Amino acid sequence: MWELTKSFRFEAAHSLKGTTFGADSEEIHGHSFRAEVSVRGTPDPETGMVLDLGLLERSMEEVRKALDHRLLNKVEALGMPTLENISRYIFERVQHAGKITRVSVHRDSCNESCTYFGPQG
Numbered sequence: 029m030w031e032l033t034k035s036f037r038f039e040a041a042h043s044l045k046g047t048t049f050g051a052d053s054e055e056i057h058g059h060s061f062r063a064e065v066s067v068r069g070t071p072d073p074e075t076g077m078v079l080d081l082g083l084l085e086r087s088m089e090e091v092r093k094a095l096d097h098r099l100l101n102k103v104e105a106l107g108m109p110t111l112e113n114i115s116r117y118i119f120e121r122v123q124h125a126g127k128i129t130r131v132s133v134h135r136d137s138c139n140e141s142c143t144y145f146g147p148q149g
């Protein structure tokens with residue numbers, strides 16, 4: 029079994045209510061995020077690839093555009109912009125590339141990350 033991972037970065041703003049960080053979290057503020065998308069499988073004997081990374085890149089670029097320099101609270105279908113919801117949002121939008129097994133979203137400035145393994149988990 030092989031696992032192939034590709035990542036992208038985006039800058040986005042959010043406002044989060046109800047955290048222990050209080051008023052600072054509720055104010056609109058920005059973060060740098062790094063998302064990693066992983067696929068698992070066995071390389072096709074002819075191509076030597078589990079999945080052409082170019083296909084993955086196309087899907088990832090679409091979702092990156094939907095998130096980069098956005099106020100995440102206003103991104104449709106994202107919900108409350110926590111790491112949990114951002115990772116699920118990305119997972120659902122790169123699914124058509126096939127064989128996606130997990131999406132991790134890192135917020136390195138806070139030493140935080142979250143990984144979504146899909147609804148069957």
Ligand SMILES: Nc1nc2c(c(=O)[nH]1)N=C([C@H](O)[C@H](O)COP(=O)(O)OP(=O)(O)OP(=O)(O)O)CN2
Pocket residue numbers: 044047048049052053057058059109110111112137138140
């Ligand atoms: N289960 C979760 N809990 C919390 C989340 C989350 O996504 N899932 N998020 C937060 C905060 O947004 C997060 O901890 C960042 O805090 P924030 O005040 O936004 O950022 P800082 O000022 O601490 O970090 P800098 O990027 O260095 O400015 C809380 N809980």
Ligand SMILES: [Zn+2]
Pocket residue numbers: 042044053057058059
């Ligand atoms: Zn924040």
